[in-house]
Amino acid sequence: MNINLTCQTSLEFTVKSFLLLVTFLILLSSCNSWVGVTTEGASVRLATTSEISDCQRVGRAQASTRSRVAFVERGGERMQEELLRLARNEAGSMGGNTIVPESVIEEGRQTFGVYSCPD
Numbered sequence: 001m002n003i004n005l006t007c008q009t010s011l012e013f014t015v016k017s018f019l020l021l022v023t024f025l026i027l028l029s030s031c032n033s034w035v036g037v038t039t040e041g042a043s044v045r046l047a048t049t050s051e052i053s054d055c056q057r058v059g060r061a062q063a064s065t066r067s068r069v070a071f072v073e074r075g076g077e078r079m080q081e082e083l084l085r086l087a088r089n090e091a092g093s094m095g096g097n098t099i100v101p102e103s104v105i106e107e108g109r110q111t112f113g114v115y116s117c118p119d
Helices: 002-030 076-094
Strands: 056-064 098-101 109-116
Touching: 056 076, 076 098, 076 109
Parallel strands: none
Antiparallel strands: 056 109, 098 109
16 A cells, blocks of 8 residues: 555656756746847848848858747747848848848748848
8 A cells, every 4th residue: 555655646746847957848938028129139120122222242041949848839929030030130240231031931940131221
């Protein structure tokens, strides 16, 4: 009988630990992004292809972030915001002031064109 109680207690502890871990990961994945916008990135704006006719292409920014935290899928909107911040930061360091998405988000990655546009 003692062995049975020990096994049951151990199983309860394992299940509780697992549920606590899952709860923590869900909360973690729903938190705001830890990616901040740099000083250079703050001056970079998001545009569409129709808005860059007077701009000069500077290069390409490859933004990537985690699409999952452990086995929990991250929200698309939060991932998009994080990718935009990363692309703005990279574009700012390249001397650009405008980014245009060139691909869709795939496995936490997205490509942006970087442009220098007149004010």
